Amino acid sequence: MIFDTHAHYDDEQFDEDREKLLLSLKENNIGRVVNIGANIQSTKSTVALTKKYPFIYGAVGVHPSDAGEMNEEVLAWLKSLTDLDKIAAVGEIGLDYYWDKEEDVRENQKRWFIRQLQMARECGLPVSIHSRDAAKDTLDIMKEYGKDLGGVIHCFSYSVEMAREYVKMGYYIGIGGVVTFKNAKAIKEVVADIPLERIVVETDCPYLAPVPNRGKRNSSLNLPWVIRAISEIKGIPEETVEAVTWENAIALYRMNDV
Ligand code: NI
Numbered sequence: 001m002i003f004d005t006h007a008h009y010d011d012e013q014f015d016e017d018r019e020k021l022l023l024s025l026k027e028n029n030i031g032r033v034v035n036i037g038a039n040i041q042s043t044k045s046t047v048a049l050t051k052k053y054p055f056i057y058g059a060v061g062v063h064p065s066d067a068g069e070m071n072e073e074v075l076a077w078l079k080s081l082t083d084l085d086k087i088a089a090v091g092e093i094g095l096d097y098y099w100d101k102e103e104d105v106r107e108n109q110k111r112w113f114i115r116q117l118q119m120a121r122e123c124g125l126p127v128s129i130h131s132r133d134a135a136k137d138t139l140d141i142m143k144e145y146g147k148d149l150g151g152v153i154h155c156f157s158y159s160v161e162m163a164r165e166y167v168k169m170g171y172y173i174g175i176g177g178v179v180t181f182k183n184a185k186a187i188k189e190v191v192a193d194i195p196l197e198r199i200v201v202e203t204d205c206p207y208l209a210p211v212p213n214r215g216k217r218n219s220s221l222n223l224p225w226v227i228r229a230i231s232e233i234k235g236i237p238e239e240t241v242e243a244v245t246w247e248n249a250i251a252l253y254r255m256n257d258v
Contacts, residue, residue: 001031002227002242003249004220006092006128006154006174006202009035009056010045013206013217021219022053030220031246034059034253036092036128036154039066040074043081050086057253059089059128061116064096064109075115082123088253090120091128092154095141098133110141117145126252127151129171135162142169152252155204156190163190167198172252174202177210177218180229191233196241200249201226 009018025033035050036059037043046058060081062070081087093116095109120127127149131138135158146169153166154174163173173194178184191199201223203209209218210225224238227245231238250256 001246002029002201002220002223003246004030004033004203004223005152005200005249005252006036007033007205007220008038008042009033009049010042011206025220026055028221030223031055032057033220034088037061038063038092040069043078047081047084057086057088059091060087061091061093061128062112063092063130064094064113065099067109067112070112075119079119079123082125088255089126089128089151090116090123092130093117093127094130095134095138096130096132110137113141114145117149120149126254129153130155132157139165152200154202155208156187159186160189160193163194167194172198172200172248174200175230176202176204176226177208177214177222180210180225181214188233191230196234196236196244197248199230199245200252201245
């Protein structure tokens with residue numbers, strides 16, 4: 001079975017057929033999904049999805065691009081949600097400098113990234129890290145506040161050296177549709193370099209659909225393309241990639257029930 005470690009099924013792109021799609025996952029070998037909160041609204045929707053579908057688990061958190069909506073009250077509310085049975089992680093949290101160029105906005109991102117890392121530590125949960133165009137600041141903060149927390153660097157987009165740093169700290173590397181893109185040289189090198197035991201697969205759906213569905217709405221049904229790409233890069237059977245990444249995801253989210 002395949003484990004989708006990072007999905008956004010609360011997204012409005014699924015409004016038309018969410019129920020039908022989610023109920024078709026099991027028969028298509030998708031055994032478990034972690035839906036990831038990215039702001040207040042999507043965290044609420046994530047909690048609702050975990051209550052409705054037995055195979056959906058959740059992560060609660062506020063994404064750096066939405067750090068503007070964070071305050072002490074929101075943080076306390078997020079923390080209260082971590083007590084729920086099926087909340088498996090804090091995320092997605094991190095830094096995203098792609099859109100936010102102003103120094104004060106970046107400082108605010110850092111502040112709430114650190115606070116949510118501290119919250120994860122207090123709650124004993126792993127973290128799902130989002131980092132875009134912010135390699136050095138993310139690593140610095142992770143070294144100071146994220147060491148031994150455990151978790152995943154989702155949609156990994158940095159160098160082999162950077163991947164090794166996170167693997168050394170005990171983190172998993174999230175691999176999604178980008179690994180199938182022809183020009184995605186860096187991520188193919190990362191997959192070749194790090195042990196399969198540190199890789200988990202993810203969609204980040206509705207975004208980042210793999211080839212041959214690139215540009216279309218993504219869903220967990222596309223994960224076999226990601227598994228195939230990893231198997232080709234590493235020269236090991238697809239069945240092995242599927243089985244090992246499943247076990248990795250169970251370990252990452254500390255699910256001892258399967
Ligand atoms: Ni995401």
